[in-house]
Amino acid sequence: MDTTVQRHVDRAEEPKAPADGSKLRVLLMLEIHEGSQQRFLNAYESIRDQVAQVPGHLRDQLCQSIDDPTQWLITSEWADADQFLAWVDSPEHQLMVKPLHGCVRGTRSLRYAVARETGPQHPVAASVTRGSRAAKAAGSDITRCALSFNVKPGSEAEVARILSGYESPDPRVDANTTLRRTTVFMRDNVVVRAIEIKGDMRAALQHVARQPQVRAAEEALNAHLVESRDLDNPEAAREFFMRASLAEDFRMTAARPRPGDDEAERAAFLYPVAHGSADAAARLLARHDEAALADDDGPLAASAVYVRQDLLVRVVDLRSGAEAHPAVMLGVAPADAERFARLLDGPVGDLTDEAALRRLLASCAMTPITDRRAAVA
Numbered sequence: 001m002d003t004t005v006q007r008h009v010d011r012a013e014e015p016k017a018p019a020d021g022s023k024l025r026v027l028l029m030l031e032i033h034e035g036s037q038q039r040f041l042n043a044y045e046s047i048r049d050q051v052a053q054v055p056g057h058l059r060d061q062l063c064q065s066i067d068d069p070t071q072w073l074i075t076s077e078w079a080d081a082d083q084f085l086a087w088v089d090s091p092e093h094q095l096m097v098k099p100l101h102g103c104v105r106g107t108r109s110l111r112y113a114v115a116r117e118t119g120p121q122h123p124v125a126a127s128v129t130r131g132s133r134a135a136k137a138a139g140s141d142i143t144r145c146a147l148s149f150n151v152k153p154g155s156e157a158e159v160a161r162i163l164s165g166y167e168s169p170d171p172r173v174d175a176n177t178t179l180r181r182t183t184v185f186m187r188d189n190v191v192v193r194a195i196e197i198k199g200d201m202r203a204a205l206q207h208v209a210r211q212p213q214v215r216a217a218e219e220a221l222n223a224h225l226v227e228s229r230d231l232d233n234p235e236a237a238r239e240f241f242m243r244a245s246l247a248e249d250f251r252m253t254a255a256r257p258r259p260g261d262d263e264a265e266r267a268a269f270l271y272p273v274a275h276g277s278a279d280a281a282a283r284l285l286a287r288h289d290e291a292a293l294a295d296d297d298g299p300l301a302a303s304a305v306y307v308r309q310d311l312l313v314r315v316v317d318l319r320s321g322a323e324a325h326p327a328v329m330l331g332v333a334p335a336d337a338e339r340f341a342r343l344l345d346g347p348v349g350d351l352t353d354e355a356a357l358r359r360l361l362a363s364c365a366m367t368p369i370t371d372r373r374a375a376v377a
Contacts, residue, residue, distance in 0.1 A: 022113040023058070024078040029108045032070050036103045040072070042309060043099035045247045049145065050096050051076075053201045056083025070105075081113070095239060142180070143201045144251065146306045146313065147193045147244040155224040156189055162224075163191070164370040166217040171374035173207040176200065181373045183315070185268040185366035189226070192246075192268055192366060194304075194315045246306035246313060249279070250286035253302045254293045261301040264317035268366040269330065271312040277343040278312040284340050285314055288333040299325050313366075326357040330364065 032040045044062055051057060060076035078084040087093050151159045163184045171179040177199025185192045197204040208214050218231060229240035254261065273281050282305045289303040299322035306313045314331055322329055332340050337351035349356035 022080065022115070024081045024084050025112045025114055026074075026076045026078065026084065027110040027112075028074040028076070029110075030072045030074065030104050031106045032072060032103050033105050034070060037069065040100070040103040043103055046099045046245075046308065047096050047242070049247050050242055050245060053143070053145075054083075054087050055200070055202070056080060056087070077114075081111070084111075091235070095235060096242065098239075142196065142198055144194070144196045144248065144304055145201065146195070146246040146248070146304070146315065147241065148246055148306075148308065148311060148313065149191055149240075149244045150226040151189050151191060151221075151224045152226055153189050156186060159191065159221065159224050160186060160367075160369050162217050162220050163193075166213045168372045169208050169211040169214055173197075173199065173204050177203045177207075179204055179208070179374050181266075181371070183266045183268075183371045184369040186369055187270045187364075187366040190270060190311075190366075192270070192313055192315075194266070194268065246308045246311070248304060249282045249307050250289070250303070250305040252286070252289050252293050252304075254296070254300070256296050257301070258296070258319070261317065261319070264301040264319050265322075266371060267316055267318055267329070267368070269314045269316075269361075269364040270366050271314070271364055272345045273310055273312045273343055274345045275310055278307045278310050281312055281340060281343040282307050284333070284336045284343070285312075285331040288328075288331045288336065289316075291333065292328050292331075299328050303331070326354060326361050327351075330357055330361045332357065332360075 048060070048062075051060070056079040058077040058079060060074060063073040063075070065071035065073075169179065173179065177197060180198055181194075181196040183194045185194070195201075195204075215231070222229060222231070227240070227243070230236040271278075271281060285303075285305050289300060289305075292298050292300040293303065299319045300316060301319050302317040304315045306315070316329070316331075318329065327334065332351050334352050341348050341351050344360075348360050351357055351360065
């Protein structure tokens with residue numbers, strides 16, 4: 001790790017915050033190298049949802065100076081100082097911040113115990129959240145994440161067999177954590193694994209990793225990965241899964257869920273976005289889905305949009321009859337059709353035309369490999 005980045009996590013260099021159970025506010029001021037803004041933003045996107053899963057993390061914000069574009073501020077809030085300090089002193093933290101290497105020229109970190117707050121905290125009425133941290137702020141105990149990795153061309157059938165063939169692990173992790181649903185999709189040699197748990201994601205992943213049938217499947221998968229991994233090396237395994245993680249840009253559920261929405265068909269779409277256009281396309285998808293989910297009788301029950309650099313994946317829950325609504329399935333609003341088409345790699349035609357929509361839909365739809373749901377309350 002660069003020494004400039006390391007300094008803000010070394011508690012020997014800074015006084016500890018009061019250990020009285022108060023929430024902790026951390027301000028990390030960063031100066032980035034000239035011309036590295038996009039690299040820095042990509043690095044932040046690659047780690048933000050990993051940080052959101054750390055015990056004690058509540059929320060954070062990334063801010064840029066309006067006077068100097070090289071000056072940035074990350075403010076984060078933690079349940080207490082002990083949980084924050086346990087994380088910044090851990091090898092896991094050092095691994096997480098590796099993507100920032102080379103971007104940051106200097107840092108300064110300040111830590112404050114929260115003494116007073118303006119309140120009260122009102123419940124969130126809207127059904128739209130931006131990223132998993134927003135969901136935590138809204139009080140949700142359901143956590144969703146997605147992983148994506150590539151397998152060697154020609155191995156797709158064997159990979160599908162491995163990913164669908166093992167016995168599901170016990171969904172009960174502990175008194176507070178349950179595996180709810182794991183869905184795996186493939187498109188060509190791209191694999192997307194969408195995971196949904198209730199409780200602590202870290203505990204859930206550790207529970208799954210201990211299951212012998214899961215370990216055997218993951219070992220069998222190793223031979224077919226484009227990017228190799230060593231599951232016997234904890235650091236190498238963490239690095240692989242961090243690289244595979246997709247940043248959740250938007251998550252939306254119907255404002256008035258209907259009976260049977262929990263059993264809705266889950267589908268995934270992999271969009272052929274042009275280089276550098278994934279974030280803009282994700283915002284258009286989110287705008288469409290927010291409007292579609294406001295329709296109580298519409299075919300869309302839930303949506304999550306994930307981004308990693310130029311990879312854009314949308315995972316949706318579709319009610320019966322969704323096939324009759326290609327624009328809703330694809331997530332393209334008529335008003336945004338022309339703009340959305342310009343963000344894609346290659347000509348796709350007029351996306352206000354149903355035939356063009358169905359062609360793009362067919363080229364984006366991922367093949368479902370397995371959908372495992374917990375049979376617990």
